[in-house]
Amino acid sequence: MSLAIFDLDNTLLAGDSDYLWGEFLVERGIVNGEAYRSANELFYQQYREGSLNIAEFLRFALKPLSEHATEDLYRWREEFVETSIKPILLPAAFDAVEKHRRNGDLLLVITATNRFVTEPIVKLYGIEHLIATAPEFREGRYTGDFEGIPCFQEGKVKRLDEWMALNQQDLHNSWFYSDSHNDLPLLQKVSNPIAVDPDETLARFARENNWSVVSFR
Numbered sequence: 179m180s181l182a183i184f185d186l187d188n189t190l191l192a193g194d195s196d197y198l199w200g201e202f203l204v205e206r207g208i209v210n211g212e213a214y215r216s217a218n219e220l221f222y223q224q225y226r227e228g229s230l231n232i233a234e235f236l237r238f239a240l241k242p243l244s245e246h247a248t249e250d251l252y253r254w255r256e257e258f259v260e261t262s263i264k265p266i267l268l269p270a271a272f273d274a275v276e277k278h279r280r281n282g283d284l285l286l287v288i289t290a291t292n293r294f295v296t297e298p299i300v301k302l303y304g305i306e307h308l309i310a311t312a313p314e315f316r317e318g319r320y321t322g323d324f325e326g327i328p329c330f331q332e333g334k335v336k337r338l339d340e341w342m343a344l345n346q347q348d349l350h351n352s353w354f355y356s357d358s359h360n361d362l363p364l365l366q367k368v369s370n371p372i373a374v375d376p377d378e379t380l381a382r383f384a385r386e387n388n389w390s391v392v393s394f395r
Contacts, residue, residue, distance in 0.1 A: 184288070239292065255294070
């Protein structure tokens with residue numbers, strides 16, 4: 179059984195769920211409108227440039243979770259998935275997932291976006307295993323902080339190593355699909371790195387190293 183690993187944002191989705199969740203909060207008046215939107219856009223630009231301070235971003239992104247009751251958060255999340263996520267699901271991404279499923283591979287999504295946002299999205303693809311940044315949850319509420327290693331850049335490799343040790347898996351004949359140069363540390367570890375609708379930096383690296391380049395769009 180081989181591992182088939184997928185990034186989520188701009189790979190399985192035609193958009194970034196982390197950024198879109200921020201936009202959803204602004205549009206519903208749940209956060210402070212333009213100030214939040216400006217910060218959200220700045221962090222997203224830094225992510226694309228590869229200069230993101232992940233701890234700083236996570237405390238920004240997770241703060242709204244600490245300010246509302248969990249039942250409200252889950253209700254908003256359900257609306258978010260219906261209105262913002264389902265329209266950007268990609269048929270070709272479903273096809274790629276199903277191809278690996280038919281081959282008997284173990285399916286896994288690994289994403290920097292926090293588990294609160296991503297867990298219901300990953301279920302839409304029928305994928306059981308998810309490694310995501312973990313928002314801290316204490317006494318029935320989110321605290322606004324995060325737990326453990328953020329699942330970003332080298333952190334994805336560390337989190338995957340921990341998961342493989344617990345689940346008795348390895349990277350023999352493994353696959354990883356991603357759009358982002360931020361995922362180069364993990365792409366360089368797997369047997370079959372696949373650049374999916376890659377950003378400019380990843381596209382150049384993929385060409386130079388004869389990696390497969392595909393489009394789910």
